[in-house]
Amino acid sequence: MTLLEAKDLKAYYITKSYGIERTVHAVDDISLDVNTDEILGIAGESGCGKSTLLRVMFGIIRPPLQLIHGTVAYRSGDRSLDLLSLTDDEYRQIRWKELSYIPQGSMSVLNPLRRVRKTFWDFIDTHRPNTTRREFEDLVTGHLSDLGLPAEVLDAFPHQLSGGMRQRVTIALATILKPRLIFADEPTTALDVIVQSGVIDLLRRIQAEARNSLVIVTHDMGIHANLADRIAIMYAGQIIEEAPAKQIFGNPQHPYTKYLIHSLPRIGDKSHRISSPGRPPSLMVPPKGCRFRDRCEQKRRICREERPLLVSIGENHKVACFLAVKEGAHAS
Amino acid sequence: MPHNHQPILQTRNLSKVFITGMGFAKSRLVAVNRAAFQMGAQGTEIFTIAGESGSGKSTLAKMILGLLEPTEGSITFRGRNVTSIKGRKDRLWFMKEVQPVFQNPFETFSPLNRVDDYFLETAVSFRLIKRRQEAPEYLEKFLELVGLSLHHIQGRYPHELSGGELQRLSIARALMTRPTLLVADEPVSMIDASLRMSVVNLFRELKDKANVNVLYITHDLATAYYISDRIAIMLRGTIVELGPVEKVLDHPLHPYTKILKNSVPEPDPLNRLQPVRLSGIESKEFARAGCKFAGRCPSAMAICETQEPEAVIEDEREVKCHLYSESQGKTTA
Amino acid sequence: MKAKSAFLQIVFLVAIMTFMALPALAQLPPEIPREDTLIVDQIFRYSTPDNYNIWTTAGTEATRHAFGWDTLWYIDQQTGEWINAVAAERPIYNEDFTEMTVKMRDGLYWSDGVELTSEDLVTTINILKANPGMRWSSELALYVEDVTAVDDYTVKFTLTRPNPRFHYYFTVRWNGVYVMPAHIWKDVENPLEYTFNPPVSLGAYVLRETDPAGYWEIWELREDWERTTTGVIAGKPGPKYILTIFHGPNEKKVMAMSNHELDILMDLDYEAFQALINRNRRARSWYKDFPWAWTDEADTRVFAINQEKFPLNLKDVRWALALALDIVEIQTEYVGGVTRVTPIPQPASVFHMEHYHKQYVPWLKELKLDLGSGEFFVPFDETIPFKIADWAREQGYDIPEDEEAIINMFGVGWWKHAPDVATKLLEINGFTRDSSGNWLLPDGTPWKISIIAAPDEADAYRLAMGAMDQWEDFGIAVEIETLERNPFYTREHMGDYDISSTWGMAGGGNANFVRDKWPFMHNFHTQFYAPIGQASLQNHMRIRSEKLDEIIDKLSNLPPEHPDVPALEEEFFKHWVENMFGIHTVSFKKFITFDETYWTNFPASENPHAQPNYWFMGGKFMYPYLEKSGR
Amino acid sequence: MSLFKRYILPRIIQWIVVIFVGTTVVFLVPRLSPMDPVQTTLSSMSSLGMANPEAIRQMEEVLMDLYGLRGTLLQQYLRFWSYLLKGDLGPSLVMFPAPVISVIGTAMPWTIGLMLVSTILAWLLGIALGTLTGYFADKTWAKILDAVIMCIYPIPNYIMALMLLFLFAYTFPLFPFSGAAGIGIKPGFNRVFIGSVLKHGFLPALSMILITTGWRFISQRALVTNVIGSDHVQYAELAALPRRKIMLNYVFRDTLLPQTTDLALSLGSIFGGALITEFVFSYPGLGQILYTAILQGDFNVIVGVSIFSIVGIATAALLIDLLYPLLDPRVRYH
């Protein structure tokens, strides 16, 4: 069942500095659904717009980011809300309780001068204003122990916690009100492998227990492989392939996806691997046609002139590439 | 196969101690604990030092580069003690032989300077060219080596280039002095996966084609396995396992190495990670008297709490673990 | 949260209201009614307000001693009148001036009820003599062989050497040997460090309170005021309380008096005074109208010329400088036309005008300068006061037509503005002018003069600017070195200057100066000469003149009242003027200002019952004349 | 090596060295200048009528002894330290023999009171306004406030004081012209005295507050702008925490630390007095004492006041260095 439906999203960074206007087409015509009880992974290299997409889907659009077009419909109970046209107050009603966010670079998102307990109190007090101290303590300690975190972290300052611990505390902070939909932006970046595997485990457990939905953005295909049910691959502001994880890894269709998967080294395998050549186009002046064509070894004429649309090529498998479309699927 | 050369780089008993602490609860932090290894004795090689953050691998790299002074021990480069090189001439000699590649390509070059400046400076300072006019030609050679061209970088600022390009530039610049050793500290951790292999492959090529030794410092076991010949696993300042990369990673001996290996997420949805047990407050491990890993080791014994294991040779590698030390054998017997 | 901010708001409002409810002008404490209080400009801030040992530098403060302490004699600064204070009569010297006997008044009491006797005076002398570093100690040690109390009211001094002017140490202008209460001081172990707190006073007032910060002091009239010299001599002082207060710079004093928070102030600059009388119709100075200021203080303004510096050592050059000045412009444009000019090194006060200036006019008119080749020039210009009067009329002031009145207003005359003559004087000494008219020294180098001046003496500084402007017009390169008092004095004493725009060169420190010119003259004895670089406090102009020495030596042995004295004085001044040692310009003037809102009958030109300068000792006799205005 | 030896001790040694060097400078500079307190005293004495050259010479000798100006500069210097280490700043030269410490003592409470209050108020005000305008930078009132403060901030201290005096003591006589407390009001902890002190201190304090607030305002606004961009504030906004809460608990709290250390330094420097303000309002502070001492060549008072100032600043800096790690949970001794 669809929980959130993003439609025809266009969101650009528009900055005006000393008379020169600059537009970065960070999210350029994207539609994406999030279903109930699933982990959706969004993959792509840095600068492809995946974090921006996440923010737009979360409904946070702050200058210089501007929404050009599109809606994000969120199903709350039996209502459907367009997150992008809610007033601040309306939106405040559902934020954190129903939708929450685990930020990128979560190493520094905890207030360095506030003990963790106070930060928790700030967040809970905002969204459940009539919580008593007792209820608060019960809620927080219960949640932390569910996540396997020691209760002492509440009395610590953020800097006293290790990076992994801080990340887990941030996840706890984002999930404390049992939201139905969690957006996670690079939640494991800059973590050590052992801790990273712990965090992956943590996220898996949270989702499994609450049967809620998780949208996770990361460039690390290893994480996606271990976490996501469904994966959307982004390239230069657009989604170029979308499929269940097993499909993506087992049967990638887009040449870019293929590069991504096949360039990954593995322990126990020393065979030669290559990266995709070149680099992504500038999002300030995105090229007409297929945005990957300059790096693509199988590019054709049409790639230059026409933009390949994201079309279904099988059950739950969508691709935006003329090579794949040829096989006779229809546009989604 | 390999002949025994004189090692290019050798460290003996190398330690670095930081004093940290607040108020009166200060503490000693042994960032690197009696590290001993050598490179290049079996010919040109890529040697990896792998470990998590806080394992002391970056401190070790900084000491080798002369950016930090060791608290104890010595570093010998081509038979010459370089622990505390003084004098500009000797420094230049050392820098000509040993060049660094840093972790963050966006930080390697000042964001306010043009990148080609660094190339020119290197060429001039090491007297690699006689006249400034020769510079373009000279530079082009090295840029070609990393798959770039002068045209591509001339007059550009770092932010105008991608991480992968910058890191390749960083390597190209390091190569200009035709060094014997590259010290690469986490050279790909900040680069997108799709570009990562272009850098990693470069190291392989350099070793094969230009006889450049690489000291590769990383937390990424997958790339380490991919390019290196030998690997040392560091834990809280101590090298716990050192040997050929296939041996160490395919069949790890030390319990830590095992856990580390098992934590690497495989890019395969069919083969997902098993849950691991995480430590509590990790920084306390530094203060442990015995084996630093005893706190989370699945096979910890009484002796691990009190006594630091010594290195033993086991299956073509050095291991520091009581499971393999002879004394352990005696005590359990 | 809401409750919290509301609470804060209330606290804030209450605080503001309490604050505003305080009386804005809480000048005086309620037990001291304003109408009983005279508020006096304290001139300085007392740096060590709790130290009343006025016999050391720490305790000496400007206005305080006039209320609290007393000494043997005074000279009225206005009239030159001799006043017996603690002493009952004038000093009695023996024939060779080696003994001085003092008869003291009886019936004078200290504020603690102890009677003043000869014992007090003897103890004072002995304590001062025995403690180097106290005021007057070195001089008393030098002159006093022995001091004894002949009886309760008679003291006999035996001197180490003849001195017909020994009593000057006890004749006070603003500091002299004050009498100490022996019953308090005799047991003091270290008089130098004793703070004499609380003070016991001999004056008509007793200290009531002092600002620990030194900005004000309240004195209260003694119950037994008739047992003090003020009471005996002048009667009951009007104000029950005197508040002395220091407001800071002139503009603050003007503001205070405009708001009637100050009854007397010592001095203002011209502009501040104008601003004040514009604002406060009841404020006035010595004259009700132009020229307002009190001009009878015994001191002059002078361009002191360093006699050691070439070419200023040449008499002709000094005269040329004097003749290059246009005194009318200086006296009007630079100091507002409100003081008298003086051609001799004496102030043109009322007293001096009578006894000196007017007496000297005949020889001033005859004075001739030799311009060489048989040419002579008469420099004195009697028309100066009338020229100033013309200027004043132009400004719209009401000036009498009577010649005598004009002379009394602006002085007897000064030197002509005669640049042509000055040119001649320079040329006969080998000076030349360059193409642009600037003077060159005989050796052909440009002539440069530097004037040192301290800007806090407003008139001295403005006169220096006037001289600079006029001498530059005449073709001399002049610069003013602006100095604070301390380096200014030091530069003077060391002789490190060309010309100093200065004052005090009339011997003014000593009260007796009004009647006796010896305190001024003896400063210029060769014995005080010191070469440049060594300190000479008195003769910093470094005059060496046998003629002057001769006159001074003669005078030293004559008592001031001796009939030969006036002739010797005249001779001295004549010699001075002929040589133009220093260019004396105008008399001291002070905008001593009174606000007649609360008190009236202040001494003024039409009612000169006492000297108005309250900060000098004789000023204490002013208070009995003051009357409540009833306003 | 203990922390004490590694960090605290060197820092204390540095503190001593800095005070030593500073004191030496203020000892030497006046003595190397052409000022001569003996000549000053003598000329004041001679202007009172002292005349005899022998007496003057004698007095000169006596004064040299009393003022401690005998001997070479080095001897004077050593003597100075031997007294200073006993806590003796010597006597004032111009107000001999009043001890310097008592001269300073009369002014110290006023200076400390005035400076303490105005420094702290300016600090609070500057931070409050800076936080508000920094956080609500795009609001119209913030822009107006910003412009107003920008225009007040560069007004020369002296002019500011004079304008306030002219307006609120003269034209509209709401406040007294001069002094620090009402005449004849006994110092004590009562409504009248405190009210009077507040009334007298109001304009001087206001003039200082107006000037220093501007500076504080600018620095605070810059800090706030920086903090707003930091991750944890962005995150709090993302989580829809109320703006007031973010401003106070996040933005304001973060800027407090640098501002506190800055306040400590400002407080350390209050012993120098506020010369110009004291001058205009005739406020009995240390600045005036020092100024007069300079004008009169009173070496001992110059050195005395300066030492307080030097020790004040040096100690504030020392305390900041030693305590900062305790205040800021993030920082550790290096």
Place this chain on the structure above:
Amino acid sequence: MVIIRDLFLFDMRFRIGFIILICLFLLVGLSFCSPYEQTARRVVPRNRTPSSKHWLGTNSLGQDIFWQLTFAVRNSLLIGLISTAVSRIIAVMNGMVSGYLGGPVDRVLSTITDSFVVIPRLPLLILVSFVFRGGLNIITTALLLGFLDWAWPSKRYRAQILSLREREFTNTAVYCGMNTLKVIGKQHFPFLISYLLADLISGFLWALGMEITLSVLGLSNLTTPTIGTMIYWANYYQAMLLGTWWWLAPPVIASILAILSFYLLSVSISQFLDPRTRIQHLSIGG
């Protein structure tokens, strides 16, 4: 030039600051066309109110206030600029060397700096100018002020260099074989520029304020017109009490405008040059 044009067109603060600055420089330029010499007195009738002949009236010294103002602005700006230049050159050099070299050099320099920090500046300034007042001219005053104002900024520069030294590109530069001077100059200095600009303003503000303070106390060379001495003379002749606002107001307004203009310009330019914005801006050009 392009930068100035862009800033002028698109930054309000720059525009205001720039226009004020132009006006000030116009005054400075006019001073060279003054019909009177700067120290000349008695050249016009005294105490006249503003009129078409004397735009700002005349003062009690017989000077035309408008022309005096042009000299005052010129001289005060000169003092401020020289003093700031001197102090910041010392500060930057000292801070860079101290911060980069570290070790004993740093300890010695830091101790000297710290000692200078604690020495009360105003009294020292008063003392020195009090003693040498006769000999102080614009240049020596500026040098004196400059010499007293380097210690604080120097500490800040040192701190910045310390943090820059930790950044990786410093090591890159070292391994490029650059010597210390080059590393500091080429690698670190560009990062200091935006702070330097802001700091220059505080230096300028201080110098101007001190010049006024000294003048108001009568401790500067009072014959040279500066903003401070103009205030001094206006005050000396009781302009405030007598209500001759046209004498007192111009120097006060000039000082406020001067500082305001420099402040606005520096904020605007330093934002422009701030590494963060600069990167953004560079990429537009690139």
